[in-house]
Amino acid sequence: EPEVTQTPSHQVTQMGQEVILRCVPISNHLYFYWYRQILGQKVEFLVSFYNNEISEKSEIFDDQFSVERPDGSNFTLKIRSTKLEDSAMYFCASSGLAGVGWAKNIQYFGAGTRLSVL
Amino acid sequence: AQKVTQAQTEISVVEKEDVTLDCVYETRDTTYYLFWYKQPPSGELVFLIRRNSFDEQNEISGRYSWNFQKSTSSFNFTITASQVVDSAVYFCALLTQGGSEKLVFGKGTKLTVNP
Numbered sequence A: 001e002p003e004v005t006q007t008p009s010h011q012v013t014q015m016g017q018e019v020i021l022r023c024v025p026i027s028n029h030l031y032f033y034w035y036r037q038i039l040g041q042k043v044e045f046l047v048s049f050y051n052n053e054i055s056e057k058s059e060i061f062d063d064q065f066s067v068e069r070p071d072g073s074n075f076t077l078k079i080r081s082t083k084l085e086d087s088a089m090y091f092c093a094s095s096g097l098a099g100v101g102w103a104k105n106i107q108y109f110g111a112g113t114r115l116s117v118l
Numbered sequence B: 001a002q003k004v005t006q007a008q009t010e011i012s013v014v015e016k017e018d019v020t021l022d023c024v025y026e027t028r029d030t031t032y033y034l035f036w037y038k039q040p041p042s043g044e045l046v047f048l049i050r051r052n053s054f055d056e057q058n059e060i061s062g063r064y065s066w067n068f069q070k071s072t073s074s075f076n077f078t079i080t081a082s083q084v085v086d087s088a089v090y091f092c093a094l095l096t097q098g099g100s101e102k103l104v105f106g107k108g109t110k111l112t113v114n115p
Helices: A101-105
Strands: A005-007 A010-013 A019-024 A029-037 A043-050 A053-057 A065-068 A075-079 A088-097 A113-117 B003-005 B010-014 B019-021 B024-026 B032-039 B046-052 B059-061 B064-069 B074-079 B088-096 B109-114
Touching: A005 A088, A010 A019, A019 A029, A019 A088, A019 A113, A043 A065, A043 A075, A075 A088, B003 B088, B010 B019, B019 B109, B024 B074, B032 B074, B046 B059, B046 B064, B074 B088
Parallel strands: A010 A113, B010 B109
Antiparallel strands: A005 A019, A019 A075, A029 A043, A029 A088, A043 A053, A065 A075, A088 A113, B003 B024, B019 B074, B032 B046, B032 B088, B059 B064, B064 B074, B088 B109
16 A cells, blocks of 8 residues: 655754755645644644645744655655754654546645754 | 634543544634544654545545534544454544645544453
């Protein structure tokens, strides 16, 4: 069964460092997302990406964050200068098979990357 | 604004008991979708079900069933004859049909099924 793959599973970094979280969405999906979950809290939307551009972002997604789809398979989230409060589980999701419009609403999630900022 | 409330923070049951997880949502949109996701201890989010606002028919899938009632803005999830493997955090989520692709999650209910 196709799945969303995220690497690494755990990333430890020092405050102020740049990190890149990587995701391989389900093949032929058209919409890509990043969400985060601070320990013990609910899952929060960060950004959605479609047709090689950001389609929506939350207030959390400030100038320190950026997303990119550098090739046909990877989707990355970059945090330019990490802060302690960026420590969280980051989930990538994808949806929307080409040619099947209604299916865009089911977002399939990866296993997450746990980011620890020290 | 969209909002999802899962009032039960934690539930603990003994194996084979039935358990219902509550979800109440708020939206002004007439077209929307409701979801349940499961987050086992390993951490991934597993899609369980999607319901659209025009389909109030209850759904059953094995030991899982969902009760959608627009009159009370609720989308409750029942596990019949619970098993230890059902232990997880369960999230209810809302997606409106408008331009936004943002899933709005509730805070989750942690279910522990004891042997």
